[in-house]
Amino acid sequence: MQRLVWMLCAILLLGGAAHAQDKPPIVLGLNADMSSGSSAAGEGLRRGAVLAIAEINAQGGLLGGRKLQLMVRDHHGVAARAETQVHEFADTPNLVAVLGGLHSFAILPNLPFMHERQLILMAPWSATTEVIDHGLTPNYAFRVSARDPLVAEFLVARAFKHGRSRLGLLLERSAWGRSTEKAAGEALARRQRTPAGVQWFSWTDTDEDMDAQLAALEKAGAQAILMVANAPEGSNIVKAMARRPPEKRLPLYAHWGISGGSFARLAGPSLSAVELYVFQTFTFLGARDARSQAFITAYNQMFGTTRPEDILVPTATAQAYDAVWLLALAIKKAGTTDRPQVREALEQLEPYKGLIRTYQPAFTPSRHEALELSDYKLTRFSPEGFLVPSPPEGRP
Numbered sequence: 001m002q003r004l005v006w007m008l009c010a011i012l013l014l015g016g017a018a019h020a021q022d023k024p025p026i027v028l029g030l031n032a033d034m035s036s037g038s039s040a041a042g043e044g045l046r047r048g049a050v051l052a053i054a055e056i057n058a059q060g061g062l063l064g065g066r067k068l069q070l071m072v073r074d075h076h077g078v079a080a081r082a083e084t085q086v087h088e089f090a091d092t093p094n095l096v097a098v099l100g101g102l103h104s105f106a107i108l109p110n111l112p113f114m115h116e117r118q119l120i121l122m123a124p125w126s127a128t129t130e131v132i133d134h135g136l137t138p139n140y141a142f143r144v145s146a147r148d149p150l151v152a153e154f155l156v157a158r159a160f161k162h163g164r165s166r167l168g169l170l171l172e173r174s175a176w177g178r179s180t181e182k183a184a185g186e187a188l189a190r191r192q193r194t195p196a197g198v199q200w201f202s203w204t205d206t207d208e209d210m211d212a213q214l215a216a217l218e219k220a221g222a223q224a225i226l227m228v229a230n231a232p233e234g235s236n237i238v239k240a241m242a243r244r245p246p247e248k249r250l251p252l253y254a255h256w257g258i259s260g261g262s263f264a265r266l267a268g269p270s271l272s273a274v275e276l277y278v279f280q281t282f283t284f285l286g287a288r289d290a291r292s293q294a295f296i297t298a299y300n301q302m303f304g305t306t307r308p309e310d311i312l313v314p315t316a317t318a319q320a321y322d323a324v325w326l327l328a329l330a331i332k333k334a335g336t337t338d339r340p341q342v343r344e345a346l347e348q349l350e351p352y353k354g355l356i357r358t359y360q361p362a363f364t365p366s367r368h369e370a371l372e373l374s375d376y377k378l379t380r381f382s383p384e385g386f387l388v389p390s391p392p393e394g395r396p
Contacts, residue, residue, distance in 0.1 A: 025069035026062055026337055028053075028327065029089040029098040031082060031107070032125070034074035037203075037232045041102055041125055041260030044313030046072060048124070048320030049099060051298055056328050063331065068324075071095065075106050082106035090117040096337050097327055099320060101126025101145065102260070104175045108134075115140050118339045120346070122327055124319040127151055127255070128179045132368050140343055142363055144323040144356075144370040146256065148176070151279055152183035152226070153190075154376045155253045158277065159224050160191065164251065168196045168222030170213055170237065172203065172229055172257075180228045180255060196222040201233060210240035217250070224251040231261025235270075242270035251275040260313055264385030271381055277390055278379045281371060282318040282356050284308035285388055291355060295321070309386045322354035326362050326370070 030049060032042035053068040061067045071092065075082035082100075089098050090113070098114070100107050101123035111134050114121055121141040123131055127148045132141050159167055169184055171177035181198060188194055197220030199213035214237075217225055229237060234254065241249050256279050264271060284296060285308055296308055299317075311317055329352060331337060334345040347368075351360045362370040379387040 023064070023066045024094050025067045026331065027069050027071050027092055027095040028324065029085075029092070029095055029100075030070055030072045031075055031085050031089070031098055031100040032102040033077045033106075034072065036077040037230050038077070038102060038257070038260040040231070040262060041313050041316045042074070044260075044316030045099060045102065045124055045320040046070070047299070047303060047312060048317035049324045051295065051302065051317075052321045052324035052328070054302070055298070056325070062328060063335065063337070068328065077103060077106070079106050079109060083110055086110045086114060086119075090114070090119050094337060096120060096331060096339060096342055097122050099124055099323060101128075101131055101143075102316075104128035104131055104179075107131060108175055111136060111141065118343070120327075120339055120343055122323045124323040125260070125316050128176050129183070130175065130179065138343065139368055140339075142326075142346055142368045142370070144319050144326065144362070146279070146281055146371065146376070147369055148179040149183040149186065150373045150376065151255055152180055152187045154373060154378075155226055155255070155277075155279055156184060156187040156191070158378050159226070159251075159253050162224075162251070164224040165191070165193060166196045166221050166223040167193075167253075168217035168220060168225045168250075169198045170217065170225050170227045170229070171198065171200055172233060173200050176255075176257075177228050180226075184226055196220045201229075201237075203230075203233060205233060205236065207236035207239035207243075210237050211243075214240055214244065214250070218248060222250060224253060227252050227254045228257065229254070230257040231259075231263040231266060234258035235263055235266035235268075238267045238274050238276065239270045242273040249274060252277065254278045256280055256315060259387060260316065264381055271385075272383070276381065278381070278387060280315045280377050280379050280387060281375050282315050283377060283379065283387065283389060284311050284314050284318075285386075291353065295355060309384070314387075318355045322356055322359075322370070325354060326352065326359070 034042040057067045073085040097120035102125040115136045123143040127146040197217045330345040334341040347365045349361045378390040380390045382388045
């Protein structure tokens with residue numbers, strides 16, 4: 001009799017396991033540059049998302065045992081590819097949200113379609129203002145990332161603390177560059193200043209092409225340059241600056257784009273000859289809290305690394321990790337994968353302690369920005385090519 005009971009229990013358990021396996025996964029999409037100039041940031045986003053998903057699934061998944069699954073698509077920095085992939089995401093069964101925004105020009109044209117299809121955009125790497133402030137209602141776009149007006153305010157404030165009030169702008173020709181031009185102009189206007197000059201470059205520009213832009217900003221009287229560039233063009237700017245006589249090498253205050261690729265390798269020895277500061281939202285270096293330590297341990301185990309310095313693009317990794325957890329909490333709160341209901345739940349989350357900050361809450365109906373100016377950090381490249389925290393006050 002006892003043996004029969006055990007057999008019946010075993011059958012029930014096996015049946016329950018089979019039933020759990022039959023439940024369809026809950027899908028999240030990742031649309032990013034995975035193979036071009038910002039591929040390191042794309043891979044950082046993937047790793048942060050994968051670690052969060054592994055944790056959530058290990059805890060039993062969502063909605064009665066449904067597992068999270070990540071669907072990755074590489075737009076390679078090509079807007080037309082991103083458009084095709086966003087349509088694919090919208091038609092994918094059980095897909096709730098897309099992690100996207102890298103690059104902004106690849107996501108901005110797709111926002112009307114995403115809102116028409118009620119497809120949630122969670123941006124873990126995108127600073128262009130219009131990714132969130134696009135005028136579409138209800139708003140299906142949320143951001144766990146920087147925002148250009150705050151980045152400009154942060155970099156301008158740091159340059160002023162270093163005694164540099166005549167700032168030139170060196171910007172890529174893109175929505176991101178235009179967004180930063182506007183934001184930097186406003187940040188300077190609050191200090192009764194205007195840009196010393198504004199110069200633009202294209203993705204195809206070489207380090208020789210950058211000579212004219214740097215000379216023009218120097219002639220305009222710039223004491224330092226606020227730079228918006230991705231890794232390839234940013235390295236060319238550094239090479240051009242390093243060729244100048246030491247007394248003509250202007251300090252550079254860079255948006256985070258250069259940290260999303262192989263910048264240090266591309267810049268080579270020129271990097272040590274230039275005074276360069278880089279904006280970030282997070283660093284694992286010096287992090288002592290239990291959440292960060294547990295994350296570092298899990299990261300090392302999954303990706304075969306040994307040090308916090310080995311974490312690929314920490315800002316992208318941490319932002320994607322927090323973004324996935326916030327989406328999971330919203331799905332749990334909504335009790336469904338219905339996208340309109342998950343969207344509403346994102347606006348009503350309880351406080352949550354993430355890697356970057358404690359979100360209290362992450363979003364509200366009138367605020368779809370999870371990060372604040374207090375989360376921003378200034379970093380510099382170490383001789384090994386890692387970004388390390390820069391002293392917050394005074395001259396460098």
